[in-house]
Amino acid sequence: MKQKLVIGTRGSKLALWQANHVAACLRERYPEVTIELKNMVTTGDKILDVPLAKIGGKGLFTKELEVAMLSGEIDLAVHSLKDMPTELPEGLVLAAVTNRVDPGDALISPKYKTLDKLPAKARVGTSSLRRKAQLLNARPDLTIVDLRGNLDTRLKKLTTENLDAILLAVAGLRRLGWDEHITQVLPQDVCLPAVGQGALAIEARGNDAETLAMLEFLNHEPTRQATLAERAFLAEVEGGCQIPIGVYGQAGDGEVTLNAVIMSPDGKEVVRDTLTGQVENAPKLGRMLAVRMLESGGREILAKLFEIEK
Structure with a gap:
């Protein structure tokens, strides 16, 4: 040793x-x-x-x-x-x-508290294309503002940049003992997390x-297996920060269940799917779900995105 x-x-x-x-x-x-x-x-x-x-x-x-x-x-x-x-x-x-802590995304809005209470054209800060796309899918009337910096910097910008709300990972806030800032944890049917979040x-x-x-x-083996499936999904899609995808795996009782979404940056085009398989096949499960979603319209969404970036 x-x-x-x-x-x-x-x-x-x-x-x-x-x-x-x-x-x-x-x-x-x-x-x-x-x-x-x-x-x-x-x-x-x-x-x-x-x-x-x-x-x-x-x-x-x-x-x-x-x-x-x-x-x-x-x-x-x-x-x-x-x-x-x-x-x-x-x-x-x-x-x-x-061991994973809460993988969710937190809405921080001292004035409005929750996503449904935000007024039309409310200014919401996030540096994540994944969060932006899913937020616009749920609320296309919102104005998304780019937000960079460490957690404490982004929290300060909520006030200094006159934002109505910002989105941050629940896990980071909880690890730093900043739970009091969280006004809503977005449900996963609204916003699926990033690969490995939490x-x-x-x-x-x-x-x-x-x-x-x-x-x-x-x-923590259940977390490892679940995130192996998530990472395999991401590798098959060949995505990173610049691709709006959300994916979340849960392992238990010998199985892994994977939920995923591929979206256009404006949130208007959406492919969602879920797949369950044996835990020992976690990476294979991630690749299978990715292929199925790419064939169901995901490839066209990503092709348009890559064309825009050129």
Whole structure:
């Protein structure tokens, strides 16, 4: 067993909470091991004046940490699973996926409280094309405003940019103890979450057997299986931040149920579907559902989106 582990993390409040949470779990399990944190800045942290959907590319919040891992500068990295590309760099593996907390999306609107109470043309802030599309599907009369920055920055912009509401992940708010800001958790028939939303991912080197063995206890198998299906769905669709899809898997009693949606950015074109299968076939299930939805109109929606981006 190693006597020291260095955890790489981004410097935002949420990222530091996540890294410190994993560090605390490791210290409790291995009190004789020295656990250190190393703060790093990623590309996604540097570019704050451009919508995520327009930046393109994958691994905006993970690449620098992965380079540090491969060089041996750090031993592991803690990410929000939803920020992780479906394909990891050669030499790195998903060592553990933690027990998922609420995967939902939170509406924060001190004045109006809920989605149905927002007035016509209300200004709603979000940096997510997935949230934008699903919100416009439910309320096409709303005005969507791009919103970038860390959680605390986005909460401040609710006031400074004269917004009527903003959308944030429930999990991040709850981890930071900011539940009081949540005025509504959007139901999943209105807004399906991003792939892996609510779960933490611990990434490490594939050849670092000692570290991998030490991280095994952090893995929550039902969450891992459910998110394997979600990530397989995303990989088949070949989507990222720039594609408006929502997908959520639940594992239990030997089965995984996957619900998904593919939408046009304006929310007018929609393909929804669900599929249940054996838990040992989770990745296959994700790919099957993706193929079925692409063949049912999803491919045409995405083709138009790619044409617009050219």
